[in-house]
Amino acid sequence: MEGPTEVPAPVQAAYSYCEAVTGRQARNFAYGIRLLPTDKRQAMSALYSFSRRVDDIGDGSLAPEAKRDRLERTRELLERIRRGAVDEDDIDPVAVALADAARRFTLPLGGLDELIDGVLMDVRGETYETWDELKTYCRCVAGAIGRLSLGVFGTQPGARGAERASEYADTLGLALQLTNILRDVREDAVNGRTYLPADDLAKFGCTAGFYSTTPPAGSDFAGLVHFEVRRARSLFAEGYRLLPMLDRRSGACVAAMAGIYRRLLDRIERDPEAVLRGRVSLPGREKAYVAVRGLSGLDARHVTRQKLRGRA
Known part of the structure; x- marks a missing residue:
C-alpha cells in the first residue's frame, strides 16, 4: 500500500x-x-x-x-x-x-x-530432469520477482480476474527466465551450468554441457530451441493476461520488458545457432521502440491477436 x-x-x-x-x-x-x-x-x-x-x-x-x-x-x-x-x-x-x-x-x-x-x-550446481523441476527453479529466481513487481504496480480497482493477477505475474517471470536460459545457453555451459531439462535435451539428441560454436553431429539443436521457444511463447501469452488489470503506465512497463524478451525469442527462433556464437541482444533503438509500443498498448494487442489466432 x-x-x-x-x-x-x-x-x-x-x-x-x-x-x-x-x-x-x-x-x-x-x-x-x-x-x-x-x-x-x-x-x-x-x-x-x-x-x-x-x-x-x-x-x-x-x-x-x-x-x-x-x-x-x-x-x-x-x-x-x-x-x-x-x-x-x-x-x-x-x-x-x-x-x-x-x-x-x-x-x-x-x-x-x-x-x-x-x-x-x-551454488549447489543443481540440474533439472524435467520441465516441472526447471519450473520450480524459474519460479524462485524470476516468478517471485514478477509477484514482487505486482506488489509495486497494484491492480486496477474492480479489474476483472484480479484474483489471478499474482499467477499471471509469476507466469511472465517464467517466460522471461526461459528466454534468458535460451539466450545464455553457451555462456552457462562454459561456466558448468545446464538449465534445459535433461528430458528435452535427450529428445533432440543433445547432452548437457556439449555446447560449442556448432551443435554436435546427429543432434537436432534447432529442434530443441524451437521446442523451448514454443514453450516460452505459451508462457508469455498466459502472462500477458495481467496487462488489462494494471494501470496504463504499469501495464506499459510490463509490456516493454516482456516485449524486449519476446523480440529476443524471435531472433533466437530465426537463427537457433546464434546462441552458440554469442549473446543474442537487441540494439538500444529497438528497445526504445518496444518501450514506445508498450506505452501505446500495441504489443499487448499484438499478443492478444496472435493468441486468438492460435499462434501466441
Missing part, C-alpha cells in the same frame, strides 16, 4: 544509488521502469538492486561455502527489513531503499527469500 509521497533526503539518496545501479546493470529491465511514475520506479530500482546483489553472489568467484554464507547473511538483512529494523541512516543504501519501498507498497518480501533459495540451487 502506498504511503506518504515525501521522501527524506537519506532515503532519496538511497533510491538514487539504486537507480544508478539499475541504469548501469539492467540492460532490459531499465527500459521498462522508465515508464513508471517516480515512486514506483524507485521501488522497482530498490527491488532490482537487492536482487542484483543476490545474483552477483551466486555468479561470483567465491568458493561455494563462502557463497552460502554470504547468501544467508543477505537473508538476515532481508529479515531486518521485514521487521522494520532498517532506518534511514543505515550505511547500506540498498537496504534503506528497499525498507522504504516495503513501507510504501505491499511487497511480498518472501519472494526475495525464494530468490535466495534459487541462487542456492545454482
